[in-house]
Each structure stands twice: as C-alpha cells, then as structure tokens.
Amino acid sequence: MKKKKSLFLLGNTLLFISIFLGHSMITTAVSTNLQTETVESIEETRPEKEQPTEATISSSSSFETDTVDPTSEGLLEEKESLVESQNNSFAAALPEDPNIIPIDKVFQNPIGNSTSILEDGKLLQLNPASKSQKGAIWSKKPISLLSDFTFKSYLYLGDQQSNAGDGMTFTLTNDSRMGTNADQVIGSPGMGIGSYSTKTGQPNIKSGLSIEFDTYKNQGLVDRMDREISSDNKGYGHVAFVTPKENNNNPSGEHSGVTVAPTYLSNGTWRMLTVRWDAQSQQLTYELEGVGSSSLVLNDLNGKFGGSMVYWGFTSSTGGKYQENALAMTQIPSSVKSFAQASVNGGEFASEVEASKGDTVTLRNSLTVDNDLVSAHANTQVEQPQASIELPPEMVYEQDSLAIDGAPVASEDLSIIDSKIVVNLANYLVLEKEMALTLDTKVQDAIPETRLALAFDYLENGTMLQKSNELHVQIAKPKEKTLTVFYLDATNNQELVPSKQVTGKIGESYKELPISIDGFVFKNDSGNAEGVFAEDSQDIHFYYRTGELYFLEAPKQLAFGTLKVTNQPLVKFGQPTEGLRVMDERKQGSWQVQLKQSQPFSNGEFTMPYLLSFVSDTAVSHITDTAINVTESDKKGETDLSGLLDASQQRGIKADIPVEYQRLGTFKGALSWSLVDAPGN
Structure with a gap:
C-alpha cells in the first residue's frame, strides 16, 4: 500500500501558515508603511510613524450659669423660701426670649406674702390677681450711682382693663433699715403701690425714688394723689417718677416725667421696660414699650438717697380692684x-x-x-x-x-x-x-x-x-467670582475659538469641560477645570493639539490555521487577531488604506511566491509587494473597518496555495498596512 504524503509542524503532520502584522504606521503627506516583525506585539493604543515627528503630549489636573455654691446651705434655703413657699397662681406666660435670666439668687427674701419667684427663677410675680395684696422685694447687693447702669425687663400688669388696680414700681432706695430690718422696707397698700405713704403715719420707703406703673387713677376727695394727671382722662394708666415720703396723698406736686398710656396698661401685654442711669449727667430715664419714655435729673444724690449707693427692687399692691403684676428680666442693674x-x-x-x-x-x-x-x-x-x-x-x-x-x-x-x-x-x-x-x-x-x-x-x-x-x-452675602475659560493651541497659546466667562458665588462648586473644535483634539487643561469659586481662583485654560490621521488598531497577526498537504489547491481566509480602525482628527481631507506584502511566506528553506489576495464584496485584488488600495473615505473621527476582514463572510485576506507550493513546515510572512492622506481626492 502506498504511504500517504503528510506535512508536519512542530511534530505534527499539519501545515500552519501564519501572517503577523505589526504596528500601524501613519503618514499625513506621503504614504507610510506599517511593518513590524512577525512576532512583535503592540502595547500602545496609537502606533508610531516610521519617520516620526517628535511631539510631546502631556496632561495635568491639574452664659449664663445657674449654679449654686454647694456649701451655701443658706442660699439653698433662701431660694426654696422664694420659689417654693409661695403657691400663688399666675396667668402670665413667659415671653419667648432666650435673654430672660434667672434672678432667684439676686434678691433678698420678699416682704409680704404675695411675691413669688416662679418658672425656674425667671418670673418674678409681685402679686397674683387678687384683692388687697402688697409686696416688695430688694436686691441683695447695692449698686453705685457713680457708675452707669441699665435695667431691662418685660413688664406684665395683668389683663383687667378698666378694672385694674393699683400697679407696681421700680424703686431705688438707700433706706437705713435695709441693713437691720429689711423686711420693714415697704410702703402702704392701695394707692401707695407698696412704696408711698397714703397718709401721715402710714409706712413708706425712705431715701428713695420710684418709677410707678399706675393702672388706677386716684382722683377722689380722699385718695387724690393722681388728680394732677389731667391728661389721663380715660383712665388708661400712666408711668411717672415719684419720690416716696411720709404723705404722698396730695392733689399736686407728686409726679414728674409723666407718660399717659395710649391704651390700658393692664391689657394682657408684656412690655419691655428699660431703665438707664447716666452717672455723668445724673439722669435717670425710663422707656416702656408702646407707652413712651421720660427722664429725670437728680442733681443731689446725697439729698435724695443720703449717698451714692442704692438698693434696687420692686413694690406692688392691689385694693378693691386688682391685677397680676409680674416681671421677666433680661438685664439687671450692676456697677x-x-x-x-x-x-x-x-x-x-x-x-x-x-x-x-x-x-x-x-x-x-x-x-x-x-x-x-x-x-x-x-x-x-x-x-x-x-x-x-x-x-x-x-x-x-x-x-x-x-x-x-x-x-x-x-x-x-x-x-x-x-x-x-x-x-x-x-x-x-x-x-x-x-x-x-x-x-x-x-x-x-x-x-x-x-x-x-x-x-x-x-x-x-x-x-x-x-x-x-x-x-x-x-x-456676608456671597461674593461672586468670574473666571474666563480659554481654548488654546498648545503649540503657540493662540486662541482657537472665542473664550467664555463663568460666574459663581464664592464657595460654590464649578466644573468646566473641554469643547470639541474641528481639526483639533483636547490635550490637557490648566489643572483647575473643576473646583470651588474663591477670591483667588484663576482663569481656566484648555489646550489642544492639531488633529491627526492614524490607525487606532490594525491586526498584529493573521492566522490561516493548519492545513494538510493535498493534491488539491489549498484555499483559506486568514483570521485576524485584532480589528482594523482608523481615526481622522483633521478638519478636512480624505484618506486611503493600502496593503502590500512586505515579506513572502517562508519556512526558512522554501519561499512561496505571492499567494495572497484581498477579497471584498465587489472585487478581488492580488497582494504583492506593490501597495493596493483597500478602501478610501473622508469620514472624520473613528472609522471601524474590521468588517473588511471578516473571514466568516468570505471577506478579507485569502491564501491560494497551489499543489506545487505545498511543503512541510511553518510558513511565516508579513503584511504592511498604510494609511495615506489623500487631500486632493
């Protein structure tokens, strides 16, 4: 029996024909070949030119404390007596002001049974809305009238309208009894508002001065102290300076700095009271919110108070008519x-x-x-x-x-x-x-x-x-910052298109992106294309290079597989390992893809002649060492030509090996792809 003739590769009886393709080379003015050793691999996405022009591409991105001395048992007991010993109901809810201060440790024990400190020390109720009440309360420490002071407090005079009586006072006093019998420092009830004497022999505060908030006009035959306030013809009430003395029940000469209320003082309203003392001018001023203000000059402090040190506090009273009297302080007098x-x-x-x-x-x-x-x-x-x-x-x-x-x-x-x-x-x-x-x-x-x-x-x-x-x-209202965005040629810093401006508020974020410019490709920016607007923010620069023509991808290898030696011609389409893609970044111009065989098949001993052809849907072109035109286009951007090398569709590079050229061994060769600028087409 005749033995069958076989072709072996690496110990096999098969013929393996492989064509390796190297880096795709690009030219823009003349034809440039793409040719590489058959076993070389491409590591860069964009191939170098055979005769490269040097270019560098770079990118850059760029109090208040409410504490009690734990050793001061007396203080604790005193506070308890002020706050807890009284159980008087109150109607006045605290104003919503965070500046209201607790004053439970500021005062001595109250005088009388009507005064209470409530609401965690923030509400001083001089008396509840009950008949025949009288009370007073005094600071623990005196203040000096040789220094300025300011007192601020919300004032509440009940909600009795025309049925209110009698009122309250803010009083300064240097009563000599304060050091020995402080509980005696209180005036008469009713018209006396806890500060004045309503007739000879009745109690009054000594060496003092009151600012009264009087809600009842006493203008009768017996109680006649307010007759002189003729302007209060509606009985709304008034504010005035009054000096407590042995008998204040006189039809005239008792009031100074009178301000008549425009509506009832007792109308359910919290009003801000401000009392200021100017030591240099020796002037005392009151201002009651929504009512008015007045001042009084005290030329002789010794004559008025017997000195320059005074205690400060409050008095109140009710009679047959009544009202709740309360305060919520935001600033107390001090030196x-x-x-x-x-x-x-x-x-x-x-x-x-x-x-x-x-x-x-x-x-x-x-x-x-x-x-x-x-x-x-x-x-x-x-x-x-x-x-x-x-x-x-x-x-x-x-x-x-x-x-x-x-x-x-x-x-x-x-x-x-x-x-x-x-x-x-x-x-x-x-x-x-x-x-x-x-x-x-x-x-x-x-x-x-x-x-x-x-x-x-x-x-x-x-x-x-x-x-x-x-x-x-x-x-501060956010300041604005304006940045100019430039689009520049990286080679000469010339503007490619007009710049633009972006404006934002200081502290706001911004982000700018490069734009597309025909014939140019973004290269890098100034490193501040994204950031936060600031006073020292710099203008933004986008740099571009001139658009180029080059292969994005070309086959590094075409494998024809393994073939047996036979008595018939062998026909096989090569299978590329990569695709074929072109990038044209230029603004205008067309291009051609050309192909030639730069190295014939050889197994080292025998060289085959040109056996390859390029097969398209419309033509078959023989591949030799002279370049043939594979395709031509003027398309910009990326063009994928991989479909031209689809072996499954009988397109691409075909090998026709006649019987007489079939030999044992591994045959290798090389193809060269060229990308040609065709500006005249």
Whole structure:
C-alpha cells in the first residue's frame, strides 16, 4: 500500500501558515508603511510613524450659669423660701426670649406674702390677681450711682382693663433699715403701690425714688394723689417718677416725667421696660414699650438717697380692684461695665462685623468691675466672678485661643460645654481696672445674610449681674467670582475659538469641560477645570493639539490555521487577531488604506511566491509587494473597518496555495498596512 504524503509542524503532520502584522504606521503627506516583525506585539493604543515627528503630549489636573455654691446651705434655703413657699397662681406666660435670666439668687427674701419667684427663677410675680395684696422685694447687693447702669425687663400688669388696680414700681432706695430690718422696707397698700405713704403715719420707703406703673387713677376727695394727671382722662394708666415720703396723698406736686398710656396698661401685654442711669449727667430715664419714655435729673444724690449707693427692687399692691403684676428680666442693674466687640481676620474691632464661611472672628469683652461691687460680707474681693458667652451654631471656638489681656487662660479656669464658654475670673480680675477677654472663632456653614447676635455675661456666684451690649456678626452675602475659560493651541497659546466667562458665588462648586473644535483634539487643561469659586481662583485654560490621521488598531497577526498537504489547491481566509480602525482628527481631507506584502511566506528553506489576495464584496485584488488600495473615505473621527476582514463572510485576506507550493513546515510572512492622506481626492 502506498504511504500517504503528510506535512508536519512542530511534530505534527499539519501545515500552519501564519501572517503577523505589526504596528500601524501613519503618514499625513506621503504614504507610510506599517511593518513590524512577525512576532512583535503592540502595547500602545496609537502606533508610531516610521519617520516620526517628535511631539510631546502631556496632561495635568491639574452664659449664663445657674449654679449654686454647694456649701451655701443658706442660699439653698433662701431660694426654696422664694420659689417654693409661695403657691400663688399666675396667668402670665413667659415671653419667648432666650435673654430672660434667672434672678432667684439676686434678691433678698420678699416682704409680704404675695411675691413669688416662679418658672425656674425667671418670673418674678409681685402679686397674683387678687384683692388687697402688697409686696416688695430688694436686691441683695447695692449698686453705685457713680457708675452707669441699665435695667431691662418685660413688664406684665395683668389683663383687667378698666378694672385694674393699683400697679407696681421700680424703686431705688438707700433706706437705713435695709441693713437691720429689711423686711420693714415697704410702703402702704392701695394707692401707695407698696412704696408711698397714703397718709401721715402710714409706712413708706425712705431715701428713695420710684418709677410707678399706675393702672388706677386716684382722683377722689380722699385718695387724690393722681388728680394732677389731667391728661389721663380715660383712665388708661400712666408711668411717672415719684419720690416716696411720709404723705404722698396730695392733689399736686407728686409726679414728674409723666407718660399717659395710649391704651390700658393692664391689657394682657408684656412690655419691655428699660431703665438707664447716666452717672455723668445724673439722669435717670425710663422707656416702656408702646407707652413712651421720660427722664429725670437728680442733681443731689446725697439729698435724695443720703449717698451714692442704692438698693434696687420692686413694690406692688392691689385694693378693691386688682391685677397680676409680674416681671421677666433680661438685664439687671450692676456697677459692671461690659462691652463686646468683634473683628474679622485680624481687622478692626467693631460691634457690627461681616464675615463669611472660613473667616476667623475674634470676640473681645472689655470688662470693668467697680470697687463698689463687692461681696456683701467682704470689702476686698468679689465672689466667684465669671464671664461667659454662648456661641451660635454657625461659629466654633478655636481651641486654646482664649486669653485675658493677651495671656492664655489656664485650662482649669476654662469650661466649655457644647457651645457655652465659661471663664473663672478669680485669678485675673482686678477691681476698677479694665480687662480684655478675647477668643477666636471660626465661621462654619451659615445661611447668607443671617445676623448672628452674641453677648458676654458677667456672673457672681452663678448669678448673672451684667450682660454686655449685643454684638452682631452678619453672614456676608456671597461674593461672586468670574473666571474666563480659554481654548488654546498648545503649540503657540493662540486662541482657537472665542473664550467664555463663568460666574459663581464664592464657595460654590464649578466644573468646566473641554469643547470639541474641528481639526483639533483636547490635550490637557490648566489643572483647575473643576473646583470651588474663591477670591483667588484663576482663569481656566484648555489646550489642544492639531488633529491627526492614524490607525487606532490594525491586526498584529493573521492566522490561516493548519492545513494538510493535498493534491488539491489549498484555499483559506486568514483570521485576524485584532480589528482594523482608523481615526481622522483633521478638519478636512480624505484618506486611503493600502496593503502590500512586505515579506513572502517562508519556512526558512522554501519561499512561496505571492499567494495572497484581498477579497471584498465587489472585487478581488492580488497582494504583492506593490501597495493596493483597500478602501478610501473622508469620514472624520473613528472609522471601524474590521468588517473588511471578516473571514466568516468570505471577506478579507485569502491564501491560494497551489499543489506545487505545498511543503512541510511553518510558513511565516508579513503584511504592511498604510494609511495615506489623500487631500486632493
């Protein structure tokens, strides 16, 4: 039997024919061949030219403290007697004001049985809405009239309209009984409003001055004290200065600085009362919200009070007609001077400043405690002095920034609970000497144009004695920043298209993207195409290179598989390992893809002649060492030509091996793809 002739590859009897394709080479003016060793692989997405032009492509992205000394049992008992011993009902609900302060430790025991401190020490009820009530209450400590003071309180005079009586007073007194028999410092009931004498022999406060809030006009034959207030012809009530004396029941000469109410004082309304003392001009001023104001000059403090030190407090009374009398205080009289200011980012200090997110706001409290404000039981020092401030949520304390007169405050003297900062001043306070307390804060996220209010509190033994002026931090309306966006040629920085502008508020985010420009390709930006608008934000630059023509992909290998030697011609389409894709970034021009066989098949011993052809749907072209035109187009962007090499559809590169060229071995060859610029087509 005749043995069958076989072709073996690597120990096999099969013929393996493989064609390897290398890097695709690109030209823009002349034909450039793409040719690589048959076993070389492509690692870059874009091939280099056979005669490359050097180019570099780069990209860049770019307080208030309500504490009690635990050792002060008397204080606790006293507070209990003030708050809990009374069980008088009250109709007045507290105003909704966070500045209302607890005053349960400010006063001595009340005089009479009608006065109560309620609502956790924030509501002073001088008397309930009952007949024949009388009461008074006095500060524990006197204040000096040699220093300015301000008293602020909400005032409530019941809701009895025309049936109200009799009223209440704010009174300053240096009554000599205050040191020995303080419970005797009270005036007569009814028309006396707990301050005056209604006839000779009746009690009155001595060495004093009252501001009365009188809801009943006494104009009869017996009770005639208010006859002189003829302008109160509707009986709405009035406010006036009155000096308590042995008999105030006179038809004239009792009132000064009278303001008649435009409607009933007893109408269920909380009104803000402000009392100011100007030590230099010796002028006392009252202002009652919705009613009016008046002032009185006291030329002779000794003649009026027997000195410059006075206690302050309140008196009230009812008679056959009655009303509830109550107060809710926001600032009590003291001889402490407290002034608050702020600065932004090291700027000038002021009581009104404007700040934005990220700014440093320095708060400063200029504090002076007069020598007159001392412990009732000592002559040389104040008791447990403290300063406090509560920060709004929009401001955060900068750690270790608190200082007094420029020196850091010791950690043991500083207490921070949530947003409240409390400083113990015992080791720093010098009487009659101004001290400056400063601290830094950082502005957080805040609603633009929000007005933040802050104030420092001065306390002794946990009692708030003085609130500073209110300073305000206005959150600034967001400033705007405009950036110019440039589109430039990377080679010469010339503008390719007109620039544009983008505007946004400081703190807002922005993001710009490169645009498409015919004939050019985005290369890189200035590194700030995305960011946040800021005062120092820079313009944005997008850089472009000139558009080019090149292969995105070309087959590195065509495999024809393994074939047996036979007595018939062998026909086989090659299977490419990669696709064929072209990129034309240019603005205009057409291109051609050409193909030639740059290396014939050979197994090292025998070389086959040109046996390949390119088969399309319309033609078959023989492939030799002379380039043939595979396709031509003027399409811009990416063009996928992989379908031209679809062996399953009998398209692409076909091998026709006649019988006489069939040999044992592995045959290798090479094809060269060319991408030709055809501007004239």
